[in-house]
Amino acid sequence: MELALSLGDAPKGFPILDKAPRMANKEPGFCISLGQSLAEKVSEHDSVQDETRASSDPPLQLDLLPFTPIPRPHPPSYLRIPWLSDSLGSQRFSPDGGAKAFDVNRVPAAGAEEADDGTPPSLSPNSVSSFHVDFYMRSGNAGSKSKRELDDDGERTNSRASDDDENGSTRKKLRLSKEQSAFLEESFKEHSTLNPKQKLVLAKQLNLRPRQVEVWFQNRRARTKLKQTEVDCEHLKRCCETLTDENKRLQKELQELRALKTSQPFYMQLPATTLTMCPSCERVATNSSSSTSAVTIPNNASQAAASPLMSLTNPRTVTPFDYDHNVQPHRTPSS
DNA sequence: CACGTCAAAGGGACGG
DNA sequence: CCGTCCCTTTGACGTG
Numbered sequence: 001m002e003l004a005l006s007l008g009d010a011p012k013g014f015p016i017l018d019k020a021p022r023m024a025n026k027e028p029g030f031c032i033s034l035g036q037s038l039a040e041k042v043s044e045h046d047s048v049q050d051e052t053r054a055s056s057d058p059p060l061q062l063d064l065l066p067f068t069p070i071p072r073p074h075p076p077s078y079l080r081i082p083w084l085s086d087s088l089g090s091q092r093f094s095p096d097g098g099a100k101a102f103d104v105n106r107v108p109a110a111g112a113e114e115a116d117d118g119t120p121p122s123l124s125p126n127s128v129s130s131f132h133v134d135f136y137m138r139s140g141n142a143g144s145k146s147k148r149e150l151d152d153d154g155e156r157t158n159s160r161a162s163d164d165d166e167n168g169s170t171r172k173k174l175r176l177s178k179e180q181s182a183f184l185e186e187s188f189k190e191h192s193t194l195n196p197k198q199k200l201v202l203a204k205q206l207n208l209r210p211r212q213v214e215v216w217f218q219n220r221r222a223r224t225k226l227k228q229t230e231v232d233c234e235h236l237k238r239c240c241e242t243l244t245d246e247n248k249r250l251q252k253e254l255q256e257l258r259a260l261k262t263s264q265p266f267y268m269q270l271p272a273t274t275l276t277m278c279p280s281c282e283r284v285a286t287n288s289s290s291s292t293s294a295v296t297i298p299n300n301a302s303q304a305a306a307s308p309l310m311s312l313t314n315p316r317t318v319t320p321f322d323y324d325h326n327v328q329p330h331r332t333p334s335s
Numbered sequence: 336c337a338c339g340t341c342a343a344a345g346g347g348a349c350g351g
Numbered sequence: 352c353c354g355t356c357c358c359t360t361t362g363a364c365g366t367g
Contacts, residue, residue: 176341176342193355196354212342215343215344216341218343218356218357219341219342219343221357222357222358223341
């Protein structure tokens with residue numbers, strides 16, 4: 001089976017084209033040709049493409065087929081994303097329907113049908129800002145398709161959901177084609193939300209119902225949100241681990257200091273209320289004249305805050321004699 | 336067969 | 352009131 005798709009008659013760039021090589025890793029038969037870029041529009045999303053698509057560059061052919069090229073028996077169809085350009089543009093599906101038009105959820109003959117709401121976008125055939133993509137699905141690629149995508153003729157037979165609506169029975173599970181998904185994905189990169197016009201045009205271009213496009217964007221936003229939630233969760237997890245480690249460390253230090261305190265009751269001779277510290281010089285004095293105990297003060301206020309007993313082990317040690325520069329010792333709040 | 340993925344449906348919230 | 356969004360659920364399908 002061959003699937004030919006060409007997007008745009010006046011070549012212009014589009015991010016999807018730059019993603020194509022990556023897609024090609026999974027899609028053996030994938031051929032894209034592209035021309036003038038919309039680098040100005042899309043550079044914020046993909047800076048790499050600017051290097052490959054200068055505005056004056058001739059159309060670039062990306063042949064992603066890993067095997068020998070296959071002939072192109074049918075003229076390409078044309079698609080473009082309207083909000084990437086300044087006017088509603090051309091959309092010309094293969095007129096003869098020979099190369100299977102892009103989608104898939106409808107037979108080509110149904111591609112000209114109006115949208116569900118009965119207001120199909122009127123597309124001008126002569127846009128100058130469109131892009132041009134040729135998709136060639138090799139028969140080998142069809143082998144990678146799920147069996148439900150293929151009918152007896154090897155062609156995709158996903159029916160429109162409207163068929164189900166008409167039946168009013170079960171809703172058919174339909175899978176969007178890789179091309180549709182890629183196209184929607186690129187559209188999503190441009191706009192995570194759609195206005196009605198964009199939705200209609202995109203639906204028309206992808207041969208989908210507007211509701212399908214809308215639902216796809218809703219689900220896509222949900223996936224993005226879920227992913228972000230997972231990232232946030234991971235970040236919080238790491239923060240929690242860090243804090244847990246810090247807490248353990250401080251608890252251990254506290255234990256050590258308590259042990260030190262018990263083994264050296266000498267420090268207990270100084271009631272806490274007798275210690276004062278000069279905020280300017282950080283020197284500690286005692287207003288107990290009989291005491292000549294040496295005390296230490298923290299060099300780091302945060303350390304002291306984190307570990308109240310740390311001051312007992314801080315190397316900077318002073319005696320009451322040091323605090324002797326005509327400054328009245330400050331009273332502690334408790335005194 | 337269990338599980339994951341994803342399109343789609345349904346309902347509530349919200350803004351114009 | 353209508354259209355859209357988000358959230359939840361459903362169901363079809365693919366995969367290990």
